[in-house]
Amino acid sequence: MPKTTLKHLAKILGLSPATVSKALKNYPDINENTKKRVIELAESLNYQPNSLAQGLRNKESKIIGLVIPEIVHHFFSNIISGVIKAAEKRDYLVIILQTNESFEQEKLHLKRLMDKNVDGILLSLSDNTTQYKHIKQVIDRGIPVVMYDKISKLVHASKVIIDDQKAAFNATQYLIETGCKKIAHIRGDLKPQTTIDRFIGYKKALAKNNIPFDPTLIYKCKSLTFSEGFKIAKKIINDHPDVDGVFAFTDLVAIGVLKRLSELNISVPNQVSVMGFSDWFLTKITTPTLSTVHQPGFEMGQKAFEVLYKDICTLKKGQKIIPEIIEIPTYIVPRNSTLKLLDKPR
Amino acid sequence: MPKTTLKHLAKILGLSPATVSKALKNYPDINENTKKRVIELAESLNYQPNSLAQGLRNKESKIIGLVIPEIVHHFFSNIISGVIKAAEKRDYLVIILQTNESFEQEKLHLKRLMDKNVDGILLSLSDNTTQYKHIKQVIDRGIPVVMYDKISKLVHASKVIIDDQKAAFNATQYLIETGCKKIAHIRGDLKPQTTIDRFIGYKKALAKNNIPFDPTLIYKCKSLTFSEGFKIAKKIINDHPDVDGVFAFTDLVAIGVLKRLSELNISVPNQVSVMGFSDWFLTKITTPTLSTVHQPGFEMGQKAFEVLYKDICTLKKGQKIIPEIIEIPTYIVPRNSTLKLLDKPR
DNA sequence: TTGAAAGCGCTAACAG
DNA sequence: CTGTTAGCGCTTTCAA
Numbered sequence: 001m002p003k004t005t006l007k008h009l010a011k012i013l014g015l016s017p018a019t020v021s022k023a024l025k026n027y028p029d030i031n032e033n034t035k036k037r038v039i040e041l042a043e044s045l046n047y048q049p050n051s052l053a054q055g056l057r058n059k060e061s062k063i064i065g066l067v068i069p070e071i072v073h074h075f076f077s078n079i080i081s082g083v084i085k086a087a088e089k090r091d092y093l094v095i096i097l098q099t100n101e102s103f104e105q106e107k108l109h110l111k112r113l114m115d116k117n118v119d120g121i122l123l124s125l126s127d128n129t130t131q132y133k134h135i136k137q138v139i140d141r142g143i144p145v146v147m148y149d150k151i152s153k154l155v156h157a158s159k160v161i162i163d164d165q166k167a168a169f170n171a172t173q174y175l176i177e178t179g180c181k182k183i184a185h186i187r188g189d190l191k192p193q194t195t196i197d198r199f200i201g202y203k204k205a206l207a208k209n210n211i212p213f214d215p216t217l218i219y220k221c222k223s224l225t226f227s228e229g230f231k232i233a234k235k236i237i238n239d240h241p242d243v244d245g246v247f248a249f250t251d252l253v254a255i256g257v258l259k260r261l262s263e264l265n266i267s268v269p270n271q272v273s274v275m276g277f278s279d280w281f282l283t284k285i286t287t288p289t290l291s292t293v294h295q296p297g298f299e300m301g302q303k304a305f306e307v308l309y310k311d312i313c314t315l316k317k318g319q320k321i322i323p324e325i326i327e328i329p330t331y332i333v334p335r336n337s338t339l340k341l342l343d344k345p346r
Numbered sequence: 347m348p349k350t351t352l353k354h355l356a357k358i359l360g361l362s363p364a365t366v367s368k369a370l371k372n373y374p375d376i377n378e379n380t381k382k383r384v385i386e387l388a389e390s391l392n393y394q395p396n397s398l399a400q401g402l403r404n405k406e407s408k409i410i411g412l413v414i415p416e417i418v419h420h421f422f423s424n425i426i427s428g429v430i431k432a433a434e435k436r437d438y439l440v441i442i443l444q445t446n447e448s449f450e451q452e453k454l455h456l457k458r459l460m461d462k463n464v465d466g467i468l469l470s471l472s473d474n475t476t477q478y479k480h481i482k483q484v485i486d487r488g489i490p491v492v493m494y495d496k497i498s499k500l501v502h503a504s505k506v507i508i509d510d511q512k513a514a515f516n517a518t519q520y521l522i523e524t525g526c527k528k529i530a531h532i533r534g535d536l537k538p539q540t541t542i543d544r545f546i547g548y549k550k551a552l553a554k555n556n557i558p559f560d561p562t563l564i565y566k567c568k569s570l571t572f573s574e575g576f577k578i579a580k581k582i583i584n585d586h587p588d589v590d591g592v593f594a595f596t597d598l599v600a601i602g603v604l605k606r607l608s609e610l611n612i613s614v615p616n617q618v619s620v621m622g623f624s625d626w627f628l629t630k631i632t633t634p635t636l637s638t639v640h641q642p643g644f645e646m647g648q649k650a651f652e653v654l655y656k657d658i659c660t661l662k663k664g665q666k667i668i669p670e671i672i673e674i675p676t677y678i679v680p681r682n683s684t685l686k687l688l689d690k691p692r
Numbered sequence: 693t694t695g696a697a698a699g700c701g702c703t704a705a706c707a708g
Numbered sequence: 709c710t711g712t713t714a715g716c717g718c719t720t721t722c723a724a
Contacts, residue, residue, distance in 0.1 A: 053701035071427045077418040079374040282628045362695045400715035
């Protein structure tokens with residue numbers, strides 16, 4: 001059963017396609033009665049405009065692309081969910097592509113999306129991206145790009161981010177306020193800006209509290225895994241038996257630490273406090289539950305779409321986009337791997 | 347900078363758009379030399395055909411829709427990932443929509459996807475779907491639908507599933523083989539077929555081993571949460587102090603059980619074995635780690651796309667689709683919440 | 693071997 | 709108020 005078209009309707013009603021189109025679009029210069037007839041028939045035949053034709057005509061597809069480093073990841077699933085929800089409200093659909101942190105994939109995906117005439121692109125940089133020509137090309141083609149989470153200052157586009165430095169500062173500050181004096185930090189590998197910023201936030205909090213920075217308390221994670229945390233915890237305890245706090249740059253690693261400390265019969269949080277980062281779902285079900293920094297993926301996703309939508313509209317009106325940097329607030333989620341603020345010794 | 351079109355190329359080369367089109371499409375009746383010139387110019391100008399126009403002409407969009415109950419969910423993220431990966435190989439893009447288990451959303455989403463002229467749809471039923479007219483309508487419109495995971499026998503379409511009954515049978519059988527004699531089962535609420543099938547599998551395994559079925563060992567979960575498992579574990583132990591195995595229909599609930607048993611100082615697996623279902627990521631990091639049934643989301647996603655692709659091609663050739671039911675095998679992942687097979691007393 | 697013409701379905705400017 | 713015309717960019721006869 002082929003789809004009903006404007007022409008079908010027109011023929012049945014003895015009108016021209018143009019009139020039918022206008023009636024359906026609620027143009028003011030159409031006879032009320034005609035309008036009613038058209039709308040009724042359209043509904044009864046379940047008429048749906050062909051979006052391909054509309055797109056070709058209007059130069060818009062009502063589809064955006066979402067480029068994501070890794071789908072199977074609590075934070076990013078939340079991003080997807082937020083984007084889709086916000087998009088739905090504006091009658092937009094979302095195509096999702098995964099880079100697996102590969103620069104090559106990222107380039108290809110942008111091309112694919114351009115070819116599909118998406119109206120805009122939401123992009124989180126892959127870890128291996130160090131140049132941005134491919135992104136500028138997209139923008140030059142008149143397709144707005146909004147970067148989220150992993151961004152680059154070198155791209156002139158709107159961005160939605162969290163302040164990793166501030167968040168890490170707060171996390172460390174929280175450990176200090178609940179009594180920690182010797183805090184180890186587990187950081188990620190060199191590359192991504194987030195890991196650097198979290199490290200800086202940690203240092204700033206120490207400085208603020210006149211705690212001297214001790215480089216031997218910094219541990220570098222090769223991979224972002226439970227077992228890395230597990231391994232490193234042992235090292236920390238060996239190197240610094242008197243450590244009383246661990247701030248890991250991501251929950252999974254923190255949970256590895258938790259497990260190893262438990263096996264070493266080191267009481268958390270009484271002897272050592274542990275703080276994670278992200279607020280993954282699983283932090284709620286570890287023993288003890290993990291205190292962490294809430295990283296609001298869903299909100300970021302929503303906001304990212306909204307900004308992109310705004311940029312799309314601006315561009316459609318022929319105006320120039322003024323990039324906007326939006327920071328989504330994070331907050332500490334105190335759970336049982338840290339002492340309570342009330343417990344703070346004075 | 348507007349996009350290069352066929353017309354641009356034609357004008358520059360002094361050819362007609364038709365010839366350029368054919369050259370690019372490698373038609374046999376084009377002069378080799380012309381072909382070369384065209385291709386070279388196209389590349390140097392970075393020509394990309396307008397997919398909207400192509401779609402309008404060829405009645406295909408090279409986009410499929412993926413309707414998913416819930417995105418933020420380990421199993422479904424894996425599905426997404428698998429679908430996207432398989433789609434990419436065939437040069438297809440994927441639009442994702444979420445139902446949140448709502449029938450109304452499901453209907454709307456199918457309509458949205460039809461309106462966007464997707465070439466096919468991958469669908470997992472929402473828990474509240476009990477009629478299938480909306481799906482039949484899509485199929486009647488000539489858009490192939492492939493159901494995955496949560497399916498209905500009443501829809502005449504290809505399907506990709508796991509055999510829940512068999513999987514649950516194996517899980518229960520495993521508990522029995524490792525020495526359990528009194529096994530409680532935590533099942534989901536009535537509706538979804540999966541929960542019913544897992545329950546049946548459990549019963550069949552008991553029967554096979556001549557263990558009488560005891561209805562008081564069946565516990566029904568209101569919500570699919572950690573805390574439900576936590577609550578129910580207490581009840582189980584109160585009702586049946588001599589229980590020695592728990593088979594939960596999903597990992598999260600099983601993990602709740604694990605936690606409560608630990609708080610009750612009941613040794614897992616020595617006193618009580620616990621078996622989950624799904625093989626979520628977090629089963630690897632609980633204490634003890636959770637034995638479970640591996641539910642292969644990624645493979646299901648890949649396979650679902652491949653079947654859909656096949657159906658799309660069949661239809662395009664004007665042939666009739668012969669629905670295919672594909673079962674993806676599951677397997678037990680033995681971890682530390684169950685005894686080893688070797689430990690089996692005899 | 694190439695090109696003119698028609699048309700996919702829709703919309704907008706303009707004329708009637 | 710309604711219809712005609714033209715065209716978005718591409719593909720496919722069919723004629724040259």
